[in-house]
Amino acid sequence: MTTRVTFICSSKKVCDELLAQAPGMPGVEFTAHVGSARTLLAVLQKEWADVVLLDFPVADEQALEQIEAATLQVSGTPVLLVSPDLSLPFLKSAMRAGVRDVLPAPVTVDTVQRAVDYVQESKSISSRFPGAGSMVLAFVPVKGGAGATFLATNLAEALAELDKRVLVIDLNLYFGDAALYVANRKPTASVVDMVLQARRLDATLLASSVLRTQGGVHILPAPDLPGQLDAVTPDALEALILLARMEYDFVMLDMSRTLNPMAVKALDLADRIYMAVQLSLPAIQGLKRLSTVFQGLGYASKLSVVVNRLDKGGAIRLEELVYAANMPVKRTLPNSEAAVAASVNQGVPLIRLAPRDLVARALQEWARELSPVMTKPGKHWFKVLSHQSGMTLFESITLSRSNAS
Template sequence: MTIKVSVICTSEAILAALNIPDPTRTGVVFVAHAGSVQALASVLRKEQPDVVLLDLPVADERVMEQIESALMKAPGTHMVLVSPDRSVEFLTRAMRAGVREVLPAPMSAMTVQQVVKNAQGHTSVSSRHRDRVGQVLALIPAKGGAGTTFLATNLAYALSKQGKRVAVLDLNLYFGDVAIFLSDKKVVTSVVDLARQAQRLDSALLDSSMIKVSEHLHVLAASESPEDANEVSPAGVERIIELARSQYDFVVLDVSNTLDPVAVKVLDLADTIYLTLQLSLPFVHAAKRMVAVFRVLGYLSDKLRIVVNRYEKGGDIDLADVEKATMLKIGRTIPNSHISVSASVNQGVPLLEMAPRDPVARALHDWAQELAPVPVQPNKGWLHGLMASSP
């Protein structure tokens, strides 16, 4: 795999003295420019390099703002500064601007060698991420009160019990409360925090931002401050989801039914959309409208699933009414077990852990088994055991 590295240096003499590696041997293509930070935006736009090495003799706030602005339009670029400033203040500001590395000045052949080595490591990691693709499942309610967060969190828990690595992302950005369904741990880093840093987001930062419910189940919580939700952009949430997809077997998204640009981007990225509802006229009416919007967005029927929560037979509205209204087959029903589910929610303990034999717990287990089948070991009986123990 070829890596593109662009070098911007204020000194033509330094550029001439650099030991630029042979791309036929190293797999690294260098493009050198004599210039300053003023050239950064143009280089990023025209060359779309994997890595940029920028000579920065002097840096003030205006310069750092230029770097930050340029990198916001190229979040995947590995940015390296060469600077004489080693102060904590400068390094912190560089990190906030999206810079990945700061190397000591002056730029030299050794600097180039170090950048090549780091760039190859960076892109090899990125390549591994692209090779591993987890399933992204979006759960969205037809209207509020469908029980979507309970389903999302408990399905994720069930998948994790199947031995899968599972991430739950709380994308109900204004009033999400996924975290309290699974854990009593304090939220330190939220979706908003990562979206603000999308240009420097990597697997280590994502991992450190997660609430670790268990070895296999991690949660990225919503912000505790609803007013921060406006800081999340479609591009930022796309970066979070795609990175999570590369790190986990399943990424479960709890999505608000407010179809703003961020929510639409989230649904675009999902492999499967589960529209959740209950058997009442307001839910069915809302589901019909939601499915109509999905079709306008270009989502085909094989991407959409209807999940009927708190299902009981014999009501005024039945499953056939839902299928007629939405023109979709019911994908799954979850029975009604109000007392057990309420206890699970109130204690922040997954239902499969609290009451594994409850009908809802069994339905969630079956759902997870459908998504991530685990072979059932046959019961070979007492005779097999007796024969195995015989000399």
Template sequence: MRIIVVSQAEKNLLEIARLLRERSTADEIDVVAGTLARLQEPRGAAVLLLHQATLDSADLEQLEVLSSRNPAMAIVLVCQPQPAEFLLRAMRSGVREVLAAPLDPSQLHAAMRRIEDKLSASNRSLGKVLAFISCKGGSGATFLGTNLGYALATQENKRVALLDLNLQFGDASLFVSDRKPLATLSHVAQQIHRLDASFLAASMVQVCPNFHVLAAPDDPAQANDVKPEHAEQLLQLARLHYDFVLLDIGRSLDAVSVRALDHADMIFPILQLTLPYIRDGKRLLGLFRSLDYSRDKIHLIVNRYAASGEIRLSDCEEAFGSPMYKTVPNHYEAAAASVNQGVPILQLARTSPVSRALLEMARTLVGDNAEESRSWLSRMLKRA
């Protein structure tokens, strides 16, 4: 990106340019010695960085004019510590970041990262959020969510994040990795002020280059550290940087999981073809109706399906009044070995019917995502 640095002090000008070039050799750095009056129209600039010890009303008015003419340009101001009233006026004039002089290189780099993230967001479609929730304990929701994430990442070449929102008893990372998490969701929540793409990635278990898992808290007591607003911030950031964001909700619903479900594009209740699962599944769907979730957001999946079972698939569909989205065959030996070893079933038993079902579901989801993108583009072209 193109960055214009303006400063009356040549020493400061050269030092800031050096710091910016050290941060990224891909950026184009232009320097202007003097005040804003020396600056020509900054067309094409992504960032205007003004280093000026003090500013008056005329300077702020000029910044406001520059901001209105170049709405996509981020203005960063480096100045001596100022009172809150001045900072508010600066923000109203279009200033995106205010950094204290003398300049701390780490603060400069962090500000540039935040600006890059926002620029990337404006040029990138948001990732799809998929939530997996058990109709009853032992349904296999965690197994399906984690292994589907692996299939999307390795077979469809998508960037995938999985957030373990089973705050008290979550163990999603253990299903696909033997690595001990360096951080958990509660650690991220405790430092939510640091949240950016780099901090999030560093807090996750890397299952493979395209698949990252943010583990649930180690101690059930740490579940209280995670608030609904934390889940919302995490989702907003994650869907900017991943094609798919998977949520392992767990068995119970609380304020955090409901806030996350509000942002989900698709919710997958997982059940099996037994009466207790069907009964609890109907209760869960009733709860979703009370939350005003639309029917096309809910997609039922039957796990451990066997055509020879006492309850037929058609009976289940009649009970719910809707078709099942997918069925995953019963292959207990392969699934149990995968869980016990912490290895994705696609690695361990690629020819298993469970693996084939997960691959087919991944292809369906990627196809649906591509179709939505094409539909959106078609609508835009028709308007043009």
């Protein structure tokens, strides 16, 4: 398969040297232009390249602004810079401008080969097991203490009990603690560790990085300390989630309330967004604001309200939340404060610690609705298959999954 590489050279001499070496690269269709960051937009618009290399000998803020404008207007083609400046500040600035990677100067045929390798690695991630996939569920707290992490991790355990492969990705990168809810072992890797190795991201790396719970759930935790978080770019996170959905039946995203490009990318890729809320006036106000923002982002069709710790005798009734937020409640979980607190404090999933608890049963029912199973009742051989229509996933991936709340 031919990889089309376009190079924008800073001088005619550089172009001539590269073009002289290019015929010796099998499987590469190579074109070169003399130009600068100002040339990038025209090249992206006119050429159907798999990757564009831009010679960038001198760091220039105005040039980075031109690159950002070009990559925003034509976002489908990855742009790699070739620069003598490989410092972290410059790398951050380049990434913010939409650059996928910065390769070291000077330009050689090896630089072109690294660009080809980048394209092939990206394609291998996005094309593995075509037609397969999983359901990606995002859990967002409407207000602090809403229980979104408890729901994500314990629902994951309930799904694993049904022999489903489940991965929890903790995307509360500053203060995430999802691993503590269902495991009492220290993780060896984090989300940041994964994206820092994005160029070799594959199923083997993912499998070796996750923390495994006793119930069979895999967890990719947030980092212990919030260092190198700038590495978690939307593109890197997309590659991670896309790989995860190919390897697991369910991918649970434990989100914070922070909305940044990384969070928006994760929510774009989610098939269902669960907004966790409790029956309190501040939580209802938060739900109204959050749902308005999410609807503005085009998520209306995949939003679900989950009322956690429902106390039917409380001061605020469920009907008042529905009226105030102007959104139906798709699922409620009862209040079982003592059992849930014991589960969290011991790091033991509720369905194992107290399987007969009302919340444990509600989680198991939720899991069965998300992943219907075939039953064979009594002595008869009648098979009852609970099946609901699936949802359209990222790009052309189509699943047949339950769209239960």
